[in-house]
Amino acid sequence: MSDVRCICAIGLSGQLGLKGELPWEGDPRPEFRADVERFFEITRGHVLIAGPKTIGAVPDFGRAQMTLRVARSSERPEDVLAEFADRVVFIGGGPALWDVYAPFIMHWDITRLPYDGPADRWFDPKWLLTGKGRPL
Template sequence: MPDVRSICAIGLRGQMGLNGSLPWEGNTDPEFTADVARFFDITRGHVLIAGEKTIGAIPDFARNDRTLFVIRRDMQPEKVLAQFPDRVVFIGGGPVAWGAYAPFIRHWDINRLPYDGEADRWFDPQWLTAGGPG
């Protein structure tokens, strides 16, 4: 079984998404650009598992120094993770992915950003205590 982790950013009240994007998308303030750079630094050399939209948003410069794997709703997390034994695997892509993979995530890396605006997707604290498989 791989070492399964998650890395995400949330707003001040747990905001995660708005209309299918990050609510702070395009914000060039230092805290936001540092968060993006940190994401690419931490996931470098590892596996990033996420939905098609998230994987599709990975820029060209970051595609060769990490393993990218697109997940779909009908895939069983155990079978997906079994493809990456002895690797560090990051689960990305938002609430659907984290809801499915939460029981397998050993380490949550959550960066709280100074965003306090609108959202339609929120971090669910129950993911942190989701029971492990079997």
């Protein structure tokens, strides 16, 4: 069985996204740059399962250091995860994917960033309360 994890960053009020981007995208402050560096450090050598937009945003150096897998809504999470048995798998891409994969995620790595602006996507604590055998 895969070791399924999630690594994400949220704003001070749980913000995740704004108009299809990270709300803090391009913020040059050190905390934000460090978060991006940490993401690639932690996921290096592992699998990232995400939607096509997230996978498409992975830069070339990231593509060279991890296995990328686009998740499709027509696929059962169990079948996708079975492709990576005995691997560490990170689920990326935000709420739509986490709604489906949360019951399989055994480790959440959440960084809280000093962002307190607008958002249209929010972290849902219910994802933390699901797990094997506990539905959303």
